[in-house]
Amino acid sequence: MASLVKDGGIMEEATQASTLTILVVDDEPDISLALGDLLGNEGYQVEAVETGNEALRRVSPTHPYSAVILDLGLPDMDGLAVLKRLHKQDATLPVIILTAHGDQREKLATLQHHAFAHLIKPYDRPEVLEMVHRAVAVKDLAMKAAQAEQALTSSETQRQLEQQRTHTLLSESEQRLQLALKAGNMGIWDWNIISNQVIWSEDVSDLFGLTEGPLPKTLEEFLPYVHPHDRAMTAEAIRAALEEDAPYSLDHRIVRPSGEVRWLSCEGQVKRDSHGQPQRFLGTIQDITSRKQQDLQLRESESRFREVVEAIREVFWVSNPEKTEMLYISPGYECIWGRSCSGLYASPQSWMDAIHPDDRERIRASALTKQSLGSYDEEYRIIKPDESVRWIRDRAFPVIDQEGTVKRIVGVAEDITERKHVQHGLQALAEASWELTGPTLFETLVWELAAILNVKFAFIAEHLNGKRARTHASWVSGSFVAPMDYSLSGTPCEEAWKGNRCFWGDHVRQHFPDDQWLADRGIESYLAYPIRGLEGQVIGHVAVMDVRPMAQDPFWGGILEFV
Template sequence: MDQEKVNILLVDDQPAKLLAYEVILKDLGENLVIASSGREALEVLLKTEIAVILVDVCMPELDGFELAAMIREHPRFQKTAMIFISAIQVSDIDRLRGYEMGAVDYVPVPVVPEVLRAKIKVFAELYRKTRELERLNHELEDRVRARTAELEASTAKLRESEQRRSMAIAAGKMGSWDWDWISGDWMWDEGQYRIFGVSPEDFEVTPGSVQALLHPDDVDQLRKAIAEFNKGTRAYETEFRIVRPDGEVRWCVGTAAATTDESGRVVRVSGVTVDITERKRAEERQNLLAREVDHRAKNALALAQSIVRLTRADEVKAYVNAVEGRINALARVHTILSLSSWQGAELSRLIDEELAPYSLGGQIKLAGPEVQLVPATAQTLALALHELFTNSAKYGALSTRSGRLAIDWQVDAERLTLSWEESGGPLVKTPKSRGFGTRSLLASIESQLGGQAQFDWRAEGLLCRLEVPLTRKSATTAPGKFDTAGAAELQRASG
């Protein structure tokens, strides 16, 4: 199915330059919207959903910086990607000013068509994926609301229908009681005893014994109900918790009605108790699921944006390949974690997924026990392994048929040690400086997971040793709670 086109806004006061941008970007297949001034661009934004804004820095009336500031002031456009085009030499101060105003990138003039198309394409795809995630999140929220409404309707019908009440009593989900307001005597039916987890033989129903079974935080509900009936209230309903003798906490909803004498004085209060524990738990599970989906989506987008912004390459094709490789590595580990309901991932599975794109025959040897990694650790190690495999395939042992790679790992005292040893490849020289991949690997392993990464650039092949604690707090984050510091660590690694 063809993907939906997105709108790209081109802002420049010179018609010739606008025409040039249209020709360059035509092959992307997106909708190109033209604005010849800053004010015209603002009018377009108020009427149209825009994915990316390409704006000239130097324009009369509103220049690019002023336009960006006005756009960012509107809540709808605070996350809209803006790329500045400048025909003059931009100083570091102007660059910083532009980024503070909300720019995501600069393109100098003369414009290189391939570079401009690549940048626009990345942000257009990011916008499209973001909207898809928002749509899925809205659908989930609608399902949660619909399910909650169904549960509430079901509970209402349960109270109103005597037949449903009888069935619930038989199933142990509903009980009825009667309280003589004058003598203080209580009467419970079998369902009431079952809900509270006591038996008629061992439990005497008195105001004191009933209060002892209420959750300490909900005792005031009983006092409030008594006060309301003394004021003349004839019916009362509330939710409360009970603590059974075995310590189990259950949620209930209680409905009570008063019977009065000829003078209007309350003489008896009768009521029904419904065990709604399962409904409460279902609501909690739905709310947790909604929060986790929202959290995972935001963090995945934050990490993807960091990869796009921080990846460096001398050529457009190399840049695109690097970005796609890193995002695909993130997508693969995301799939593994999804299949396990975000309970974790096997280290050997992560390695196998990274090996899949290569046809290496017997060049690689793996050895190590089964190790289950929590989600945060799995995501970080997946990206680290991707960098190692990519570099080896380009420059190391995996770049030649004679090259060999041995990967082994072991766990000792809740600490994972992974050894990466290359041999038989091209002659290795110690690099004069660390590239982005190496620096991001070090930042993620050491700062994010509290581990260590060591590199030994031996002439016969790279020897890398990764040590990662398996019990570190940041590595035992609950399913779906990926450490959002990852993007910040990549930012510092790119320094």
């Protein structure tokens, strides 16, 4: 087959058939050259373009191609948009996606928009050749079918001649057709409504899981294969197509004889006589079990993600880099900011309105610069609608595509108000202890501890001989009390005497039923740390107690260890 490539076009000898030409659309010259060598060795003519617009200009009725190999990452337009427009220009043109994009959702999107196949770079040469052969076979069959249909509209004699030719072509192409159906995991059915007989293509037995025995020959034999939960829906869709001329397009499950459940996608069209009465019902079925499983896994993954981010106290957020669109905000925002999530979606920068005026411009500048760089880690104050002030730690990092473009910003903001209070309390303790000594120091420490940790009881005790202790300073329900000696036996303080950190967040009296002092004052929770001398020996302990349950906060332990 002789052909010349000139100005991007093919000039064919008039006496010969069209060259099988493959159009490669890829902005990477090395890929185009490698595909040209691979396909050229198989006898194909290969043309290469680098942009989507050039590909759309090339494909026309006067410049036919047997197949197109399309990259999704084009410099001038989205590859998926090119795929859609190519299908609109020529619905019979097979388009093979060959891309570095391995995202499953993207693959599903291309197949849903009529891609013949979706292959991933780096590609497997035999796989590419096999898919091109199949695509060319399908295109060849479509062209021949179109030619046959055009011929049938001519004179009766011409129709008879073309009918013979079509029969010959169909006979020669039967193997190619079966190959194409197998590649797509598809089957064909033809239901004669008058005789109520169904004819299936060869591969349908595999779809139904029938290793032996005939395929269902009537509608009544077919419906039992449909999953019980989908049977009524399927029967209704068939009825609507026959009686109301409604489109027949649905997904339903079947149950194979082995008990395995598979998903089928069904498309069909009713053929009617001149009086509008249905005569035949023809269509295709395709096994889409893998696609359904992927969809289910995706939904389950998204559901688990939402369960996690909606349960945590922190605020999980996603925005565009320009901060003009809030893509997601977790419910924690309403609790911490005191503002609605819907309000933030409507006004994506309204979270900044709550920032303390002294911090606002610093955070605004940082958000617009550091977030895209991955160095955003800020602490700032916000003012809630009730005028209370909270401290926030906000961290973010960019999500970057394969071209290095920042697509979105993902971040986590947490309320660190209590941590800030503890830090300030530690500073106050340090400042107080710097200038004080003796009893005055101890009284100041227990008073500060009670205030910082918001508890009713705090004391410092020295350990004596005979498993006894003496308090040097005690803060009890808002006032200091005189020092006292007491036995450590049967009290929670006994663990501190042993040199252990001890904590009971609630129900401490149940653990020490003989400690009357706890019972008289209604103590519910207890936390203590041992105090050690210069040589590491335990010389006393510091403790806090409250009539409410106490959370096990590491910052509380840090304060007591500081003391």
